[in-house]
Amino acid sequence: MGQEEKVGIALSEGAARKYEDLADIVIEPEVGDFGFFDLTHGSEIIKRGKEATFKIIIDNNRYYSF
Secondary structure, X not given: XXXXXXXXXXXXXXXXXXXXXXXXXXXXXXXXXXXXOOOOOHHHHHHHHHXXXXXXXXXXXXXOOO
16 A cells, blocks of 8 residues: 555545544444555445445344334
8 A cells, every 4th residue: 555545544534533423323344455546346345335334224223114
């Protein structure tokens, strides 16, 4: 991971953390092994995001009515 990429990640995480307290739900998929600008593993990144979303829904089912 290059220095520019590390800076981009730090800035993005800082901006996200700023608004975390305002969110009702925060979804944090395990994507740390992918680079910030990784465009070759999109399907796997999306899959992990979906899995994290479903886990939040199942763990917090009192907030949802399907």
